[in-house]
Amino acid sequence: MYWQxxxxxxxxxxxxxxxxxxxxxxxxxxxxxxxxxxTMDENGISSDSIHSLDDLKKIPFTTKNDLREHYPYGMAAxxxxxxxxxxxxxxxxxxxxVVLHSxxxxxxxxxxxxxxxxxxxxxxxxxxxxTSGYGMFTGGLGFQYGAEKLGALTVPAAAGNTKRQIKFxxxxxxxxxxxxxxxxxxxxxxxxxxxxxxxxxxxLKIICIGAEPHSEEQRKRIEQLLGxxxxxxxxxxxxxxxxxxxxxxEQNGLHIWEDxxxxxxxxxxxxxxxxxxELGELVLTTINREAMPLLRYRTRDLTRxxxxxxxxxxxxxxxxxxxxxxxxxIILKGVNLFPIQIETIxxxxxxxxxxxxxxxxxxxxxxxxxxxVELSDLFTDDYSVLQGLTKEIIxxxxxxxxxxxxxxxxxxxxxxxxxxxxxxxKDLRKII
Amino acid sequence: MTINQISIFLENKxxxxxxxxxxxxxxxxxxxxxxxxxxxxxGIMRIIVSDPQKAYAIxxxxxxxxxxxxxxxxxxxxxxxxxxETLAHFTKAGLSIEYMYCFAVNGKAILIIxxxxxxxxxxxxxxxxxxxICESDLIQL
Ligand SMILES: [Zn+2]
Numbered sequence: 001m002y003w004q005x006x007x008x009x010x011x012x013x014x015x016x017x018x019x020x021x022x023x024x025x026x027x028x029x030x031x032x033x034x035x036x037x038x039t040m041d042e043n044g045i046s047s048d049s050i051h052s053l054d055d056l057k058k059i060p061f062t063t064k065n066d067l068r069e070h071y072p073y074g075m076a077a078x079x080x081x082x083x084x085x086x087x088x089x090x091x092x093x094x095x096x097x098v099v100l101h102s103x104x105x106x107x108x109x110x111x112x113x114x115x116x117x118x119x120x121x122x123x124x125x126x127x128x129x130x131t132s133g134y135g136m137f138t139g140g141l142g143f144q145y146g147a148e149k150l151g152a153l154t155v156p157a158a159a160g161n162t163k164r165q166i167k168f169x170x171x172x173x174x175x176x177x178x179x180x181x182x183x184x185x186x187x188x189x190x191x192x193x194x195x196x197x198x199x200x201x202x203x204l205k206i207i208c209i210g211a212e213p214h215s216e217e218q219r220k221r222i223e224q225l226l227g228x229x230x231x232x233x234x235x236x237x238x239x240x241x242x243x244x245x246x247x248x249x250e251q252n253g254l255h256i257w258e259d260x261x262x263x264x265x266x267x268x269x270x271x272x273x274x275x276x277x278e279l280g281e282l283v284l285t286t287i288n289r290e291a292m293p294l295l296r297y298r299t300r301d302l303t304r305x306x307x308x309x310x311x312x313x314x315x316x317x318x319x320x321x322x323x324x325x326x327x328x329x330i331i332l333k334g335v336n337l338f339p340i341q342i343e344t345i346x347x348x349x350x351x352x353x354x355x356x357x358x359x360x361x362x363x364x365x366x367x368x369x370x371x372x373v374e375l376s377d378l379f380t381d382d383y384s385v386l387q388g389l390t391k392e393i394i395x396x397x398x399x400x401x402x403x404x405x406x407x408x409x410x411x412x413x414x415x416x417x418x419x420x421x422x423x424x425x426k427d428l429r430k431i432i
Numbered sequence: 433m434t435i436n437q438i439s440i441f442l443e444n445k446x447x448x449x450x451x452x453x454x455x456x457x458x459x460x461x462x463x464x465x466x467x468x469x470x471x472x473x474x475g476i477m478r479i480i481v482s483d484p485q486k487a488y489a490i491x492x493x494x495x496x497x498x499x500x501x502x503x504x505x506x507x508x509x510x511x512x513x514x515x516x517e518t519l520a521h522f523t524k525a526g527l528s529i530e531y532m533y534c535f536a537v538n539g540k541a542i543l544i545i546x547x548x549x550x551x552x553x554x555x556x557x558x559x560x561x562x563x564x565i566c567e568s569d570l571i572q573l
Pocket of ligand 1: 310311312
């Protein structure tokens with residue numbers, strides 16, 4: 001059931017003690033990098049100034065921009081001679097980012113991925129096919145080494161060529177896949193077109209899906225089409241890649257490995273921690289990486305900590321499925337809010353469709369929010385019912401957002417759609 | 433006794449309305465009666481057409497937010513007294529009228545009524561022997 005029972009079920013006390021030790025060791029290491037030497041000196045921080053995990057707050061945040069500005073080797077905490085691999089982002093805007101790995105880092109990363117895979121039931125008797133691109137994209141090599149560490153027979157199929165993927169799945173009797181959710185649906189469709197019923201004609205049973213946001217409905221659909229269990233994985237190249245957090249078989253939140261990272265969830269404006277359970281930006285500190293430690297790295301990803309213990313027995317915290325980027329945040333009348341908060345409420349009404357548009361506008365001297373949402377269908381011919389619905393939606397939005405938006409029900413298909421992806425927020429506010 | 437009325441959700445964009453109506457026109461569906469109730473934010477157009485099922489299918493196909501509701505269609509004389517008398521039958525039976533509208537054919541008024549209790553309303557029509565029309569009559573109107 002567990003890859004490393006001792007660590008995965010370590011009591012919170014001991015886990016936090018381990019985190020503190022590793023944090024102090026990480027600070028000593030980080031001081032070797034030109035970037036952190038400067039930051040730590042300027043802020044008077046050393047491993048000696050950290051007495052509890054709470055002292056983490058004394059350390060300034062690290063941003064993606066810091067990584068860009070210190071491209072390529074300015075964040076290295078060990079001599080480059082000691083590094084054995086680097087992964088680099090594509091860098092579509094400005095400098096790319098680079099993450100350096102020592103051999104020890106790669107071994108630890110492989111262990112982290114193996115732990116995730118073991119958690120969802122993958123064993124050394126399985127045949128694991130990886131449909132990720134290899135090369136700089138961490139989903140390829142990351143899963144490759146993890147699966148090898150676990151002892152599964154690996155099929156490094158890489159991305160694309162659906163017919164060949166299907167041939168491999170059948171010939172090699174593949175039992176597990178790593179695949180992005182949209183491609184999983186596509187793969188299933190092609191199988192059915194070719195007369196292959198994945199539930200009967202293949203040995204597929206477990207798939208790891210990640211790298212793009214997907215809803216619970218999409219997961220269920222993939223599970224049904226392929227006749228598998230699908231588990232959500234989370235990774236980002238700055239944190240090695242896949243394996244940072246992974247669902248257990250409960251499929252209720254992703255365990256984030258706290259012997260590898262320290263987790264914080266902050267308000268992206270005040271930069272203060274949010275209360276447990278509240279939505280905010282995920283901030284991670286690596287505590288098990290030597291070539292390039294990152295302290296309080298702002299991931300820009302929005303999530304929240306799920307309260308309570310997981311029935312699986314693992315003590316590492318669970319985070320919710322990712323809910324967008326902190327860059328999407330709206331500030332209105334001094335209140336911070338995220339489109340996802342509005343979406344969550346709207347989606348609870350079966351009378352409403354999935355397309356909505358938030359418009360911020362200046363009316364007189366004040367900024368207002370207008371939410372237009374499509375009706376899923378006309379379910380009544382009585383407009384007092386529609387007015388009642390409008391009132392109820394506004395009431396729930398007000399309770400969540402602490403401000404009162406205007407709400408307009410619109411006909412299905414009437415909101416703008418761009419390249420298949422709905423536009424969510426339009427800001428027409430005038431600066432007064 | 434009851435006929436299917438189509439309700440269409442309208443935003444206050446009148447171009448949209450003619451677009452929807454021409455969808456029906458292309459398929460030779462006649463509009464026998466129409467009424468629009470609106471607020472400042474949205475409106476609902478209610479129509480009686482020659483072939484409600486077909487019209488509804490066309491609207492669905494074209495992704496129009498529409499609803500099929502059965503309403504009473506009773507025949508009455510065109511004087512105010514005739515109206516009052518017919519309505520009184522329903523109100524005396526304790527029914528409340530959610531909405532009504534009427535149209536005239538061959539000197540007779542056809543009253544479209546939606547009450548809060550469909551079964552009780554049918555009972556009133558039977559007991560009072562009120563003249564009514566059926567969906568199959570629509571095609572000839
Ligand atoms: Zn669990």
